[in-house]
Amino acid sequence: MSTAPAPTGERTRLSRRRILDAALRYIDEHGLDALSMHKLGAELGVKGMSLYNHVANKDDVLDGVVELLWFEVEAAAPVEDDWRQAVRSFAHALRDVVRRHPNAAPLVISQQVMPAPALRVVEAQTAAAVSHGITETRAHGLLRTLTSYALGSAYVEVSLGMGGPGCSPSVNDLLRPGIPEDLAAVAHVFCGQSDPDAQFELGLDLMLRGFASSSP
Structure with missing residues (x-):
């Protein structure tokens, strides 16, 4: 969620690490495609152009x-x-x-x-x-x-x-209409016994x- 403009003292503490931390949080919440330098600046309470004092461009942010x-x-x-x-x-x-x-x-x-x-x-x-x-x-x-x-x-x-553990609740959504019952049973057993950690x-x-x- 975007924040209000930061106080002047907070803006002066802008750093590459702070920018990268904010970028990761933003991507976690909104998705990778939603990230832009303008939105990242708003997230930090600064103008997007201020970020370029610490990062070269968006690709540099993603590398970070x-x-x-x-x-x-x-x-x-x-x-x-x-x-x-x-x-x-x-x-x-x-x-x-x-x-x-x-x-x-x-x-x-x-x-x-x-x-x-x-x-x-x-x-x-x-x-x-x-x-x-x-x-x-x-x-x-x-x-x-x-x-x-x-x-x-x-x-x-x-x-x-x-x-x-288990993916059986979504198995029916994966099966195409008209699939034989015996094959549907195989799918439920195969997925129902799935434990990702194990x-x-x-x-x-x-x-x-x-x-x-x-x-x-």
Whole structure:
């Protein structure tokens, strides 16, 4: 929701970080397409042109929002002694960011930028794996795979509105008229047994077991 013009003292405290925080909040509430420099300025109680003292343009703002998302991943994925648990924490952190910020999360892919917190996560996770005898090349391959898996899983959950176990209430809306009853029953059982959290853990288990079994 837009705010009234800020007091003069508040305007003087305008900063890049404050602009980015406001942009993320605005996208969370109104959607990515609704964001403009004019609306962002109004959200901060300043004229849109004032923002250009701290950011280059809207694309720069969107790059900054991606950086904020990766800050959240970094904070939630500390490197642990057990490299398997470390990469699990990373995958969960990435998935959780998408679920917390579904409107902003597509920027992680569309902006095609690797901000400092993302690179620090890669560096720390790679170092943890290498310290356990895994080559850097294989560690990078695992991290890329986990990133794709975590993002993809979270996007599916968000798009289907899977906030918790089970998707059976919406199954009838997915079925085309005239579908045989036996196939409709398959759909209800298949979706009714779906637990997003358990499914995500299963995928992680399978990937990590496969990774371990294929180690040279």
